[in-house]
Amino acid sequence: MSSPSPLSVIVIGAGMVGVSAALQLQRSGHQVTLIDREGPAGGTSFGNAGILASSSVIPVTTPGILRKAPGMVLNPLQPLFLRWRYLPRLLPWLVPYLRHANSDDVLRIAEALSPVIGQSLQDHQDLAAGTKAERWIKTCEYTYMFKDRSYFDADQAMWDIRRRLGFRWVEYAGDELAKQDPFLSDSHHFAIALQDHGMILSPGDYIADLAKVFTENGGILYKAEVETIVHENGKATGVRAGGETLSADRVIVAMGAWSGQLAKQLGVKVPLEAERGYHVELWHPNKMPKNPLMVAAGKFVITPMKDRIRLAGVVEFGGLEAGPSEGPFKLLMHNVRTYLPSLTWNDETRWMGHRPAPT
Numbered sequence: 001m002s003s004p005s006p007l008s009v010i011v012i013g014a015g016m017v018g019v020s021a022a023l024q025l026q027r028s029g030h031q032v033t034l035i036d037r038e039g040p041a042g043g044t045s046f047g048n049a050g051i052l053a054s055s056s057v058i059p060v061t062t063p064g065i066l067r068k069a070p071g072m073v074l075n076p077l078q079p080l081f082l083r084w085r086y087l088p089r090l091l092p093w094l095v096p097y098l099r100h101a102n103s104d105d106v107l108r109i110a111e112a113l114s115p116v117i118g119q120s121l122q123d124h125q126d127l128a129a130g131t132k133a134e135r136w137i138k139t140c141e142y143t144y145m146f147k148d149r150s151y152f153d154a155d156q157a158m159w160d161i162r163r164r165l166g167f168r169w170v171e172y173a174g175d176e177l178a179k180q181d182p183f184l185s186d187s188h189h190f191a192i193a194l195q196d197h198g199m200i201l202s203p204g205d206y207i208a209d210l211a212k213v214f215t216e217n218g219g220i221l222y223k224a225e226v227e228t229i230v231h232e233n234g235k236a237t238g239v240r241a242g243g244e245t246l247s248a249d250r251v252i253v254a255m256g257a258w259s260g261q262l263a264k265q266l267g268v269k270v271p272l273e274a275e276r277g278y279h280v281e282l283w284h285p286n287k288m289p290k291n292p293l294m295v296a297a298g299k300f301v302i303t304p305m306k307d308r309i310r311l312a313g314v315v316e317f318g319g320l321e322a323g324p325s326e327g328p329f330k331l332l333m334h335n336v337r338t339y340l341p342s343l344t345w346n347d348e349t350r351w352m353g354h355r356p357a358p359t
Helices: 016-027 065-074 084-098 103-117 120-128 132-136 149-153 156-164 175-180 203-216 256-265 326-339
Strands: 008-012 031-036 080-082 137-146 169-173 190-200 220-223 226-232 235-241 244-247 250-253 272-283 293-295 300-305 308-317 347-358
Touching (some): 016 120, 016 203, 065 080, 065 084, 080 084, 103 156, 120 137, 120 190, 132 137, 132 203, 175 190, 226 256, 250 256
Parallel strands (some): 008 031, 008 250, 031 220
Antiparallel strands (some): 137 190, 169 190, 235 244, 300 308
């Protein structure tokens, strides 16, 4: 049997999904062009928490979120923010999204996500094997921190789902926790350390290294704004970008939260919303956690990265056009002062980006 003929493929978007798709297609013998207006990791893939969180299969829409959400939005110390002017545009997406806030849908979504992200560490190790990019991958535990065991027990139903899907963890309490990692032991006395996880020590550098592998092996990286997808008789035949038309046998859209805008040109309506995420980085801190930490009480993540700690975990709904809000940054810094009063650092940097959120 003869092998399929190589195809010419355009991948739109040079984030984690786009770069990995381009690499895998290239390794399968296809001719690939990767297009992005900012270059590799110019958006969300740069600013994420950097955790290869295989066990993060539980959706935001858990039972009780309908009751809690209004109070969270009105409380500046809760990690959910809303730009009120955007609410009318958000509602057509929000109503069906919140309909999933029930036990049956939580289990259904978790079971669907598990085969997609359940082997995240291995997937990234395979992708980066033999390249400079693998230097950024670290095998580690992913630790959920609780003030005491009662806070963990209150969320037992969600942990039962993770156990049912095969995720394993080790419990630490009291002195055992302090010995394991003293970073938060003064304020937290119980922890769940999920096994077989990983992290990326610098997400932007990691994706840049993967993109370099792609170009060194003959891939074309084109920095331009994609204006339109060219199509004939219902089939994509290329894109118009940077004032010129590029032809291809296949076009892959991997633009994250912006993907819905291009999909509309093909008559495809994607129920996608921009979930605005924030991070603060504290450079050259006086101490580092051993592993990434999820602080359950504040619902934020502390990730030790190269030369800095990254704090992330805030969600804001406000669309793709508005600039950053000050409230999420203030909350992250409030969390630092509350949970890490002895932490010092030399400098800090801020970032806001857009995560894709389907209904």
